[in-house]
Amino acid sequence: MLYQHGTLGTLMAGMLEGTATINSILEHGDLGIGTLSGSDGEVIILDGTAYHANEYNEFRTLTGTELTPFATVTPFKPDIQFTTHIITDDETLLDEVLAKVGSKNIFNAVKITGTFEIMHVRMMPQQQPPYTRLIESAKVQPEFTKEQITGTIVGFYSPQLFHGIAASGFHLHFINDDKTFGGHVLNFELNKGTIEVSKIETLEQHFPVNNEAFLTTDIDYANIDEDIRETE
Amino acid sequence: MLYQHGTLGTLMAGMLEGTATINSILEHGDLGIGTLSGSDGEVIILDGTAYHANEYNEFRTLTGTELTPFATVTPFKPDIQFTTHIITDDETLLDEVLAKVGSKNIFNAVKITGTFEIMHVRMMPQQQPPYTRLIESAKVQPEFTKEQITGTIVGFYSPQLFHGIAASGFHLHFINDDKTFGGHVLNFELNKGTIEVSKIETLEQHFPVNNEAFLTTDIDYANIDEDIRETE
Numbered sequence: 001m002l003y004q005h006g007t008l009g010t011l012m013a014g015m016l017e018g019t020a021t022i023n024s025i026l027e028h029g030d031l032g033i034g035t036l037s038g039s040d041g042e043v044i045i046l047d048g049t050a051y052h053a054n055e056y057n058e059f060r061t062l063t064g065t066e067l068t069p070f071a072t073v074t075p076f077k078p079d080i081q082f083t084t085h086i087i088t089d090d091e092t093l094l095d096e097v098l099a100k101v102g103s104k105n106i107f108n109a110v111k112i113t114g115t116f117e118i119m120h121v122r123m124m125p126q127q128q129p130p131y132t133r134l135i136e137s138a139k140v141q142p143e144f145t146k147e148q149i150t151g152t153i154v155g156f157y158s159p160q161l162f163h164g165i166a167a168s169g170f171h172l173h174f175i176n177d178d179k180t181f182g183g184h185v186l187n188f189e190l191n192k193g194t195i196e197v198s199k200i201e202t203l204e205q206h207f208p209v210n211n212e213a214f215l216t217t218d219i220d221y222a223n224i225d226e227d228i229r230e231t232e
Numbered sequence: 233m234l235y236q237h238g239t240l241g242t243l244m245a246g247m248l249e250g251t252a253t254i255n256s257i258l259e260h261g262d263l264g265i266g267t268l269s270g271s272d273g274e275v276i277i278l279d280g281t282a283y284h285a286n287e288y289n290e291f292r293t294l295t296g297t298e299l300t301p302f303a304t305v306t307p308f309k310p311d312i313q314f315t316t317h318i319i320t321d322d323e324t325l326l327d328e329v330l331a332k333v334g335s336k337n338i339f340n341a342v343k344i345t346g347t348f349e350i351m352h353v354r355m356m357p358q359q360q361p362p363y364t365r366l367i368e369s370a371k372v373q374p375e376f377t378k379e380q381i382t383g384t385i386v387g388f389y390s391p392q393l394f395h396g397i398a399a400s401g402f403h404l405h406f407i408n409d410d411k412t413f414g415g416h417v418l419n420f421e422l423n424k425g426t427i428e429v430s431k432i433e434t435l436e437q438h439f440p441v442n443n444e445a446f447l448t449t450d451i452d453y454a455n456i457d458e459d460i461r462e463t464e
């Protein structure tokens with residue numbers, strides 16, 4: 001089971017107000033990704049703890065009371081596990097994940113633990129109200145590259161049909177072992193590591209039914225597909 | 233909670249093999265809609281019983297062992313109830329439903345019980361393998377119109393962002409009181425009746441993870457948006 005609060009499309013359309021607490025997200029899983037109110041930075045959920053990397057490259061453990069407009073989480077139980085000992089780029093490795101899952105038509109959850117030759121991430125800069133479309137923030141997003149860093153990638157693969165609900169393809173966040181650095185993964189090279197994958201049978205999509213702005217706004221989803229591709 | 237097995241997009245793409253029993257669908261709710269293997273006709277789930285209307289205008293109660301490639305169901309508990317005593321066309325009535333829900337951005341489930349001046353339905357003709365895209369069946373679908381018929385409409389409203397997962401807007405099936413006639417609603421005029429609506433907080437989207445064809449096919453979702461609009 002994969003639990004998602006909010007949708008990426010709604011976030012892209014500029015509905016950035018947090019509508020669920022991080023604690024309420026953690027009730028549905030121990031591995032995941034998300035962002036905070038205002039699309040503030042990148043949330044990484046690993047082993048049941050939620051961490052946050054902001055645009056200033058600051059890293060902290062969340063208390064749980066923070067609000068998120070968009071988060072995805074799963075009670076992670078790997079169905080597939082394999083290791084690699086040669087330097088592998090993200091495209092090659094993720095193709096291997098899909099090959100082992102045997103399907104591009106179901107969601108899967110991934111956890112990649114190891115030493116990375118290169119880890120290239122971004123952190124989404126926080127918007128202040130009144131919020132605009134997320135593509136505006138994405139244009140000025142800070143990026144950071146680390147070399148020879150040990151840590152864990154967590155995230156999800158979403159099938160093509162779900163582009164808009166989530167980002168189709170892989171959406172991955174990174175956290176280092178020291179819990180001092182992380183972000184939204186742009187690309188990487190894994191030196192050696194362990195890859196664990198969980199096949200997802202059910203997507204539990206939760207809507208912020210008590211948020212007046214979400215309920216009543218005439219949300220403009222025009223260009224959402226392209227916006228997501230450009231931003232993610 | 234709204235439970236859906238399969239997606240409309242996958243069905244439209246021609247993946248018409250049944251992948252869940254009607255009994256397994258009924259475990260998740262007592263009101264809903266669907267179709268059978270080969271996109272055979274229209275399934276109507278009312279008060280926990282599943283019925284079937286086929287292309288020959290035959291109507292029967294399902295045994296529960298039949299297979300469905302696509303079905304949506306909810307344990308129906310109305311949040312909103314209202315009555316109408318003047319003849320109302322479908323567009324006016326469904327606009328009123330959305331106004332009372334107060335949102336076009338969440339799913340809702342509807343149940344409309346009463347006397348219909350006009351009930352215009354279609355039943356999707358069954359395909360035999362090898363299956364083709366659903367738009368091919370839709371081109372030859374039989375339609376039937378009844379006047380002065382009492383019965384119940386059941387179905388769902390899906391937000392725009394979920395077009396492809398379901399049909400955005402209302403997707404409604406009809407069953408008459410005598411359990412002798414039903415189908416996929418094209419349009420209607422309600423004479424007098426009761427409208428009940430349930431706001432949906434969570435969509436539970438289930439995938440046929442044990443179906444080899446679904447897992448391994450490179451599903452062609454091109455033109456799916458338009459195909460759905462034309463078919464539904």
Ligand SMILES: [Zn+2]
Pocket residue numbers: 033042171172173184185
């Ligand atoms: Zn991200």
Ligand SMILES: [Zn+2]
Pocket residue numbers: 265274403404405416417
């Ligand atoms: Zn239908």
